[in-house]
Amino acid sequence: MGRYGDEVAAMAVPLHDAGDFDVLIDRVGDARVVMLGEASHGTHEFYRWRALLTRRLITEKGFSFVAVEGDWPACARVDDSVRRRPDAPEDPRAALAAFDRWPTWMWANEEVVDFARWLRTHNAGLAKEERVAFHGLDVYSLWESLREILTHLREHDPEEVPTALAAYRCFEPHGEDPQEYAISTRFVPRGCENEVVDLLVRLRRQADADGARSFGAWQNAEVVAGAERYYRAVLGGGQPSWNVRDRHMDDTLDRLLDHHGSGSKAVVWAHNTHVGDARATEMSLSGLVNVGQLARERYGAEQVVLVGFGTHSGTVVAGEAWGAGTQVMSVPPARPGSLEDELHHTAPGAALFTFPRSEQPDLLTTTLPHRAIGVVYHPERERWGNYVSTVLGERYDAFLWFDQTTALHPLHTRRVDVLEPETYPSGV
Incomplete structure (x- = not known):
């Protein structure tokens, strides 16, 4: 038995089915935010057990929405389906299969389809205003969000269309290539910032006036503003762009909690590197923050439960380079x-x-090395990479362990065109 054998034996609850989550459900108590991580974006067990735990949080603790490390517009189509809105797909699989931003498998997979179908069925028995939602927190969908804004304004507020067109036309010369836009800001430092701020101010004002009808457009404007800052920061690499992204996700989460009402509660799905408090890792030495840390600071540690995930070995879905085709790769035994x-x-x-x-x-x-596998993965580099120094009890409130794991099941494995720069660190 290892150095910590007695401690592990005292804490470990073997997992056989969702009923074994009772201790964790009790720990959640009245917390407003529960964040569920993953040590990779391509592991079946992480997605399956995260969904099982989320079901219990929804049915027993009354959680209001699931917010994922995904794009707002794409997740909005899933939300329409699971909340059974008119003209939305009756099967959420259709909405998930439409995800086309690399890495598509993060959300376009059979495991998420199963959960989304369950959520749609669950919502069938609820009044419209009580149905559990599915939202995206991430920052990447600049052009998609601009198009969504234009569609909304043409239907609901045509007088504001010129403001949105001004922002769209500012970005248009860059051919939806964020790196080209970022490089252009070296020569025109303000870039499209003025147009974006003008659009955001107007849509915030509109959302204040008519509430839920314009919330999606407002959030798309926040995405445009966040993406503009993010792509500008990417030029500097590393810490600035990471922090812009995680602060955007934190602000989006707070906006969603406010939108869903004073008693609302959120389940967040994201990688361990976003969920586990950065202050308990080497990330803090580089000035990095993350959503888990920011949520604890914003709401108080007693209102936030952070749950990490881990594995020793098995298989995983990943790519050998940013934008590469989907592969099932071996996960070698963990570093001694x-x-x-x-x-x-x-x-x-x-x-x-x-x-x-x-x-x-x-x-x-x-402090122990704790594995973190990104969407870009090179198993042969495990000896010197793919680990984050971690104080486990400070980083998380709970941990799900799966010794042997298997790759999740993507809906499609085609290579897609990629314009977004690789995320930092390690494509997570």
């Missing part, structure tokens, strides 16, 4: 001395760890 190596030798094959709030054992207070 890592968290995953310790749990491999001491924990059940599938287990839940819900951490004590005080008097934590050494496993939770010691």
Whole structure:
């Protein structure tokens, strides 16, 4: 038995089915935000068990919406389906299959289809205003969001169309290539910032006036503003662009909680690197923040429950380069001395760890390497990459462990054209 064997034995709850989440459900209590991570964007077990836990949070704790590390416009089409809106696909699979931004498999996969179908069925028994929503938090959909804004304004507020067209035409010369736009700001430092701010101010004002009808357009304007800042920051690389992105996701989450009402509660699905408090990792040494940290700071630690995920070995869906075709890759055994190596030798094959709030054992207070697999993955680099130094008990409130894992099931595996620059760090 490893160094932490007795501690693991005392904390581990073997996972057989969703009923084994009882301790964690109790820990959630009245928390307003529960964030569920993943150690990769391509692992079946992470997606399956995250969905099972989310079902219980919705049915037993009354959570109002699921917010994912995905684009607002694409997720809005899924939301229309699961909330059974007129003219939306009756099968959410159709909305998910339409995801066309690399890496498509993150949300266009059979595991998310299963959850979305369950959510649509669940919502059938609820009044329209009580139906559980599905939203995107991410920042990438600049041009898609601009087009959505134009469509909305042409139908509901034609007088504001020129404002949106001014922003669209400012970006248009760059051919929907964010890197080309970012480079142009070296020569025209303000870029399209003025046009974007003008559009955002007008749509905020409109949303204040007519509420829910214009909320989607307002959020699309926030995406445009966030994307403009993000692509500008990408030129500097590393920390600035990461922080712009995670602060955008944090602000979007807060906006959604406000939109859904004072008693609303959110489940967030994102990579561990976004969910687990950055202050408990080496990320903080580089000045990085993330959504988990920002939520704890905004709402208080007692209102936020952060749940990490991990695996020792198996298979995963990823790409060998940004924009490359989808592959099923081997995940080699975890690095010796890592968290995953310790749990491999001491924990059940599938287990839940819900951490004590005080008097934590050494496993939770010691800095250990913790695996993080991005959408771009090179298994041969495991010896010196793909790990984040972590104090587990400070980074998360609970942890789901799966010793052997398998690749998830994408809806399509075609290569797609990619204009967005690779995310930092490691394509997560």
